[in-house]
Amino acid sequence: MCGLFITVEGPEGAGKTTIIERLRMDFSASGVPVLATREPGGIEIAEKIRTIILDKEHTMMDGRTEALLYAAARRQHLTEKIIPALRRGTLVLCDRFIDSSLAYQGFARGLGIDEVYAINQFAVNGLMPDITLYFDIEPEAGLKRIAKHAGREINRLDLETIEFHQKVREGYKLLLNRFPERMMEIDASQPMDNVYEAAKNIIEEQLKSYETK
Ligand SMILES: Nc1ncnc2c1ncn2[C@@H]1O[C@H](COP(=O)(O)OP(=O)(O)OP(=O)(O)O)[C@@H](O)[C@H]1O
Numbered sequence: 001m002c003g004l005f006i007t008v009e010g011p012e013g014a015g016k017t018t019i020i021e022r023l024r025m026d027f028s029a030s031g032v033p034v035l036a037t038r039e040p041g042g043i044e045i046a047e048k049i050r051t052i053i054l055d056k057e058h059t060m061m062d063g064r065t066e067a068l069l070y071a072a073a074r075r076q077h078l079t080e081k082i083i084p085a086l087r088r089g090t091l092v093l094c095d096r097f098i099d100s101s102l103a104y105q106g107f108a109r110g111l112g113i114d115e116v117y118a119i120n121q122f123a124v125n126g127l128m129p130d131i132t133l134y135f136d137i138e139p140e141a142g143l144k145r146i147a148k149h150a151g152r153e154i155n156r157l158d159l160e161t162i163e164f165h166q167k168v169r170e171g172y173k174l175l176l177n178r179f180p181e182r183m184m185e186i187d188a189s190q191p192m193d194n195v196y197e198a199a200k201n202i203i204e205e206q207l208k209s210y211e212t213k
């Protein structure tokens with residue numbers, strides 16, 4: 001695989017989507033081929049799965065069903081969009097990936113990080129991100145941001161209890177210890193420009209070491 005695969009993770013309202021869009025525009029303007037995409041979604045089949053998972057009416061959805069649907073959406077997104085882009089040498093910026101499943105379904109939902117990792121290994125077939133930027137924020141602060149964000153639809157996962165969102169953050173902290181070689185933490189409670197600069201610097205460093213390989 002030739003391109004660089006960067007994922008951005010974190011609790012709700014950490015600023016992932018906003019910063020990815022700014023990175024996409026800036027890298028693209030400086031001539032770097034870049035693709036910004038998201039999970040669950042990014043392509044038609046996965047966007048349809050997203051609608052099913054996040055529908056507020058689906059309160060009866062079983063935790064394992066939820067985990068399998070995220071993994072299925074991921075598989076299709078990888079094969080149809082991410083892998084072809086990486087083969088073309090593109091910088092891929094993906095809003096959430098496998099670590100969301102580990103933190104939300106594995107830890108917060110209580111299915112087990114190892115169990116959810118196993119079903120996801122079947123989905124990704126060994127393809128892991130080169131770098132994962134973890135945007136850290138207290139869930140209360142992140143949820144306040146999205147409540148203020150005009151036009152941001154509130155989905156089934158947003159409506160989970162504050163304890164659930166705190167467990168998501170705790171889950172991410174466990175993952176930082178588990179994958180120190182690829183996961184890097186950024187304080188996302190900082191002003192937007194600082195978060196952006198921190199993310200951009202890390203990616204530029206990666207691009208440099210990648211070019212010298
Ligand atoms: N560093 C920041 N400081 C203040 N507000 C921010 C910051 N970053 C993002 N925001 C604002 O917070 C809101 C949520 O941002 P964004 O949608 O990028 O978060 P997200 O991490 O993608 O959320 P989710 O995963 O829940 O979709 C937006 O209104 C955005 O403008």
Ligand SMILES: Cc1cn([C@H]2C[C@H](O)[C@@H](COP(=O)(O)O)O2)c(=O)[nH]c1=O
Nearest residue numbers: 039040070096097100101104105157158
């Ligand atoms: C990929 C993935 C996502 N989730 C959760 C996290 C969020 O609550 C929603 C996605 O909404 P966003 O506004 O696009 O962030 O889905 C999850 O629980 N597990 C996953 O694997």
